Structures are given as structure tokens and as C-alpha cells.
Amino acid sequence: MNNLALPFTVFLKEILLFIGGVGLLFRDVVRELFKGRFYWRLVSEQIYQIGMRSLPLIVITAMSIGMVMSLQFGLGLEKFGGKLYVPKLLAVTILREMGPVFTSLMLAARVGAGIASEIGSMVVTQQVDAIRALGTSPIKKIVIPRVLACLITLPMLVTLANIVGNLGGLIVGALELNLDPNFYLLKIMSTSSIQDYLSGFGKSFFFALFIAVPSCYFGLNVKNGTKEVGIATTKAVVTSSILIVVGDFFLSKLFWIFEKMI
């Protein structure tokens, strides 16, 4: 029993430290965002790094998911004569769940890892200390540009993934399921609503924070040399991914409640 208790208390302590640390970092981001100088150039650099350079990954992933789902839905529903429902099912699934969740998971893997390892290396080589010693703020110079870039680019990437995913579905629908492309397109347009789109789009802002803030936190908390950079990178990706997947349930619930209200 004691053997189990020790790792559990260590795990619990780490979780509490993480919640507290991320909370404080987020507070500092909000506080410093509106104070003093704003680094537009750094934000635009990060938008390029995070957004533009993730485009191929997002397009390939979204296209593949759309195609696979269309095939699976089509072949599954064909037995019950429900092949015609593929466009509607696919569109709603992509807009509400698959688009935002898969795009965010891909970004967590690519960008979360990049942020944590880059900041971690800067800590190890004392560049973060140098930023402070030169009278500037690492929150302003490092964290805020990355958080803002994620907040700006992820919703855009999600929108793109939604389009590409549905396009993938349409291609398989037309070529493999023998559905008329015009019918497919019409069905998407007529059956998916703006609420479907906004539900997924709205989630993407939360997912952006789930990626950027923990990744910056783990990077900034690297202490004992380069070995810890790798550990921080792994922690950043795992934590961001868990937050996205678990957070998705609660956000979906929240958005449903919100939709019912209006």
C-alpha cells in the first residue's frame, strides 16, 4: 500500500503544481498583454511558424480523415440503405468534432513540442535569463507571441480542415460511393447549420490555450540541462493532448447548453 501511496502523492503534487503554475502563467499573460510595448513582429513570426508551417500537416490529415470517414460511413450505411445520409453525417461530425479536435491534436504534436523544446533550450542556454537581465520580460517576448499566434491560427486552421475534410468526403462519395457531387454538396449546405460550424470554431480558441499555455509552462520550467528539454517536450504534447480530448467533452456539453438557450 505504501509503495503505491508514494508515486500517487508525487503524481498529485505534480498535478497541483501544474495547475497552479499554468494558472499563474495565464494570469501573467493577461496582465502583461495590456501593459507596455506590444511586439507585433514577434506575433507575426509565430503566426508564420505555427500557422503557415502547419498547413501541409493539417491539409493531409483533414483530407485523409474526411476520406476515411466517408468510406466507413458509406460502406456501413449502405447495408441499411442509408448511403444518402453520408454528406449530412460527415459534415456535422467534421464541423463539430473531427475538424477542431484532430487539427488541435496535430497542432499539439507539432507546435506544442516545438514551443516546449525551443523555450526549454533557451532556459538551458540562459537566454531567458538574458531577456530578464536586459530589462525585458520573457512573458512579453516569448509567451504572449506564441499564445496569440495559437489563438489566431488555430481557428483558421480548423476552418480550413473543415473545408478540406468535407472535400475529402465528397471525393470518396463521388468516386467510391457513386454519389452525385452536386447532391453531396447540396446536402452539406442544406443540412449543416451555422451552429454546427460555430460549435467547433468556438472550441478551437480553448484548444489553442490548451496547447500554448502548458507548452510554454513546461518549457519555462526546464531546470536541469538538456535532458529535461526532452522530458518537457513530451509532457507538453501529452498534457495538451489530454486537455484537448477531455476538454472537448465538457466544451461540447457547454456549447449544447448554450445552443439550447438561444
Add this chain to the structure above:
Amino acid sequence: MSEKKGFIEVIDFHKSFGSKKVHQGVNFFVRKGECLGLIGGSGTGKSVLLRSLVGLEKPERGQILIEGVDIVPMKERQLVEIRKKVAYAFQGGALFDSMTVFENLAYPLREHFGFSEKEIHKQIMEQLKEFGLEGSEKTLPGNLSGGMQKRVGLARAMMMHPEVVLYDEPTAGLDPYNTKRIQESILSLKEKGVTSILVTHDMPTVYAVCDKVALLQQGRIGEQYTIEKLRQEPPGAMSQFINGESA
């Protein structure tokens, strides 16, 4: 600030890492224009003490007075003004590896002064010349030798014309030629009236540039002597440390 005491004054400084008490009441002062050499065995907390003087670490107890103002309770925002006065020369240079030498040197100027790009260019070229780094402005730090990286770090620290410079092992791992160049840079700044604290294990550099030397031992300043006294008759514990007879 009392005339008797210093431009920098450390009073009853206590710092621990976990259960390890690194500093247990460090006291010393440095007068304006003076250069203090801080020596001591590895792990005695010399660099931590130096980092605390610019607010990069916070002690658990004690005061750090810069021109009579205690910087310990200051927040990051308040420390900005202190950091314009007190420059820190990192052991490895701590250069921003994604920026060229020029951009590294321009960093403090662009952040804190309203200079035009033309003026910034002029100041950087003068600084590069002073530190013997002409022609390296477009080079990335990764392509520089260790000695040059240290000199660029020192040049960057000096861009804001600080009143105090804190050197963390400025000559560690350097060949005699580069060591001499760093010593010359420190002496040149000293001649301009810059107050400095030098953390080092390199005794020839201590003899070359320092006015007094303090030995950090067992969490306190064990002994402190002027460089003249050290030259004449190396005293007890410090003599043992210098001769490698104690840590």
C-alpha cells in the same frame, strides 16, 4: 547610502535550494568604481549570489542595496530600472541564437532607448571595434568561438552604459590570448569608473583586474582582502584555497 559603505551592499543574505542552505548570512560591500573578485569552491553559490544582485534570484532573507535601495522586495517591473544600471555578463555569453551579433547588440538599445536605426548602427559599430569584434556583425552566435561569444555577451551587457557590471566566470575555458582580451576589456571599463564584481576561479585574472578579493566559504564570506595584501602575504584560508589545499 553611507559613504563608508558601498555602491553595492549585501547584508545578511540567506538562500537555500530545498534543504540545502547555500548562503547563511553573506555580508559584503563594493564601493563605486571598485572591482571585487568573488572566489570560492564549486557549489558555494557564487553565481547564485551574482544572479541575485540583478534580481534573477530572490534570497529568503537579507538585503541587497544598490545605491542604497533594497532590490529584494522589488517586482520584475521595478527591476527594469535596476537592470539598466547593473549589467550581467553571463558565463557562456547567453546570446540569442536566432539573432545575429548585430541584432544581439541592438536588442537593449531597441528595447530601452528611442534611437534611430542609424544611431543604433553607429553605436554598435563603435562597440564592436572596442571589443575587437569588427566584421562579426552579421554572424550568428553559433558560428563564433567561445571567446568571441563571451566578448559579444560583454559588449551587449555594456550597450546600456551600466554603472555596474557583474561578470560570471568571464575567462572560464578560454585560451591565454582570449583571457587577456577579456581582462583588457574589464580594465578598460574599470578605467571608465564602472563598478564590478567578478566571479571566477582564474586567479591571474583576479590579480590583473580586481581591487579586493572575497572568499565565499560555508555560506559566508570567509575572508576579504585587498589585492595588495593578497600579493604581499596570502592569508590563511584564502591562501589554502588559492594553493588548492582546501575547497
